[in-house]
Amino acid sequence: MQLLKNYFPILLTFLLLSCKNKAGNQSDPAKKTDTIIQDKTVIAKDTPEVRAVRSSVIDTTAILAAFKNTVKTAQFRKELGIARDDSDGSLFDSERPILIGDLNGDQLPDAIMPFSIEGRGGGNNWDAHYAIFINKGDKLEYKSSFSRGGDLAERQVQFMSIQNNVIKGAEVPGFKFPEGDSIAVSYIYKKGGLVEK
Numbered sequence: 001m002q003l004l005k006n007y008f009p010i011l012l013t014f015l016l017l018s019c020k021n022k023a024g025n026q027s028d029p030a031k032k033t034d035t036i037i038q039d040k041t042v043i044a045k046d047t048p049e050v051r052a053v054r055s056s057v058i059d060t061t062a063i064l065a066a067f068k069n070t071v072k073t074a075q076f077r078k079e080l081g082i083a084r085d086d087s088d089g090s091l092f093d094s095e096r097p098i099l100i101g102d103l104n105g106d107q108l109p110d111a112i113m114p115f116s117i118e119g120r121g122g123g124n125n126w127d128a129h130y131a132i133f134i135n136k137g138d139k140l141e142y143k144s145s146f147s148r149g150g151d152l153a154e155r156q157v158q159f160m161s162i163q164n165n166v167i168k169g170a171e172v173p174g175f176k177f178p179e180g181d182s183i184a185v186s187y188i189y190k191k192g193g194l195v196e197k
Helices: 002-025 048-056 060-070 074-080
Strands: 035-038 041-044 090-092 099-101 110-118 126-135 140-150 155-163 166-173 183-190 193-196
Touching (some): 074 140, 110 140, 140 193
Antiparallel strands (some): 110 126, 126 140, 140 155, 155 166, 166 183
């Protein structure tokens, strides 16, 4: 019942606009309008605002695609010390959460994606990082990585959210160092990287 209450106004609006568009477009097919629905708000016509909304929407799929392209770049490999032949470890991108939020104050959703590199030098060690992506309106641009610790680190950083251009999280005891307390941390995006606030 609650679902019906929430979505009935959207469905009704969509149907009314569809009927109106069909009636209005019968005589002139050039008067077609693009209609999108976002947060229960109907935006009609292809305007600069509609195009901005379309180009600024990012999700997990878009972030993973950007990451897959990034790992092939010389910048990424050099920054993380990964050889061209992958003999310096294997990349794993299945960690979560992937965080989405505005990092640089331009009102577009940016992204922070966790990943790890395992088996450097043929061992079973691992080091963990975040990839920082800035939304340029039509694509996610990789800016830098942020080291969040590894299997031998005494402390590790875990980000939880992005709010008001601030990344919030905790510094927690390392994998092999369970003693100690977690400490709240806040970071901001500045000059292409993350710095503690």
